[in-house]
Amino acid sequence: MGLVAVDAVPFEDFIDGYFPLGLSLRQLLDRHGFASAWIVMRVAPMMDIPGLLADDPVPLHVDPADAGQIDWLAAAVQKREESAVYSGCANWAWNDQARVGEHTLPARIRLAEPAFIRGIGFLTGAHKSKALGAVRLARGPSDISLDLSTGDDDIHAIPGDVICDLRADPPVTRLLALDFPIGAHPQGREIGTGRETLVIRRSNDPITARIIADFNQTAAT
């Protein structure tokens, strides 16, 4: 289909800490009535507690060995059963130096504090995307477009507009650790098939402007 305008809503919100991140993101989607979303999060403390089941309550305090901080995260989020799955790119650090060099964030991570996030929410429709589920085409002009083409063609950058390159990786919940050369688009190890482009056109909408500023900050670090 190529690049199509989709029904999408820029938003800002907080997600709870202490639950598995997928659950916190699912609550976000449900709160807004979104089927899926692309989010950007910055400087968020997190924890990875071995042996803690998804249904277990968060402990009273966090062991330093299990703590870390997400420097930034940009991910596509979809509902999956009673939780959510997410895939995208991030930069993070654990206190535990033995984890330096890990390229995957475990799906079981929990935020150690509630986090403020910005993003684009997508409404349920009939057009299947890879990273964002079934989306709805916009009935009129929209600042948000998705390239819904399949295959591995190179992205044709639209100067000044393309700000994120989603590496869709269905069906696994996984995040890639990517190194961002300053000024370049994200490049990383391919672990999925196909790619998808989210285009957010610069507009007068203040939330959209802040989303773009946030993401550009992540790309610069």
Next chain:
Amino acid sequence: MISQRLNDQITQVGPGTPAGAVLRCYWQPAALAEELDTALPVPVNLMGERLALTRDDAGGLMLATRRSQNTEPPVYHPPAHLIEIDTDGTIYPVALRKGVVFAYMGDGSPPEFPGFDCFRADDSHVFAFKGLWECNWLQALEIGIDPAHASFLHRFLEDEDPADSYGKQFRDKVDKTEMTITQVLREYPRPEIDVEETNYGLKITALRHMENGQTHVRITNQIFPEAICIPMSREMTITQWHVPIDDRNCYWYTLFTSFKDPVNKQLMRTQRLKEHDLPTYAPRKNRKNYYGYNPREQQTETYTGMGMDINVHDQWAVEGMGAIQDRTREHLGRSDKAIIRYRRLLRQAIKALESGNRSALPMQDADSVKQIIGPLSNDAVAPSNDWSDISHQSDVERRASCPWDATI
């Protein structure tokens, strides 16, 4: 519940610390001007350093390093004749503004002062005071940016006559109503909180939805890095800094700014000197005397039983967490939005500074910082579907009738 390492990152402020480096990019209150009425030098304990205000060779005021012992208590206030300046030590520039001596302890040239109301007002319309809190600066700031606690910590079971409310927080009526703020806070304890980033920090809006399609709107502000600007009454605002003495003690410095009549400085000072000892400005109600706790008062008058001064309530709450709040055991909730946004700002600032990008911090551009004015800080009751415009209109009206130039 963050790790100890992350807690250290945002609480420690001595030389060479990440948060300390951020705070040093800004002017910091060092003393009240009234403290200079005694003989110089005057001791100043600030950001983990032992300093003193004294005169340079040209007679100008400067903040110099003083010789000290490691065993000195945090709030050590020796008389002038016992202070010895370390002639090899660092000297920091100072600036006197509205009754407060500010110091700049950072690198390079000091930033410009923003054009906030507390700095623009005539001297007759600003009163400065300070007080000691025996806790880390960050938990002191965070209570100031949380709009939800006021409905509980500062709950008054009966309302005072607003005619007796001069100089007292929350006792005045909401503009154009007969309700006191204490009544609003008591009867509508679950605010909807909105937080917006600004060019000076954060604008925090607390909406208390009332009957008949009305909403109480309270606008407060976080001024980066460690100040707040909040309404005190229909006429006055409070701009308050939470300045580290060291990692375990801080001073609150407040500028009370009036938009109507000149401040009755004598009355304000008298009220506050009843509660504080000189020369350290240590509060008379403190941990040793249980903050004046009275169980009978708690039964019938106040939520805390700790008297009518809301500053004591806050002091108990922040000191009660311990010298440095153990955030490895903290669980933030949905009403902690302002705290969450503030910590994001602080962590981003730390990261930017570590990357050598000081210009990314709020209010660092010399040309634009002078243009930062206000901020809007008031209480209003408005139709629920029009609260933003009403709040703004109330602010415009107050500024239009202000005897000094408060236009924005």
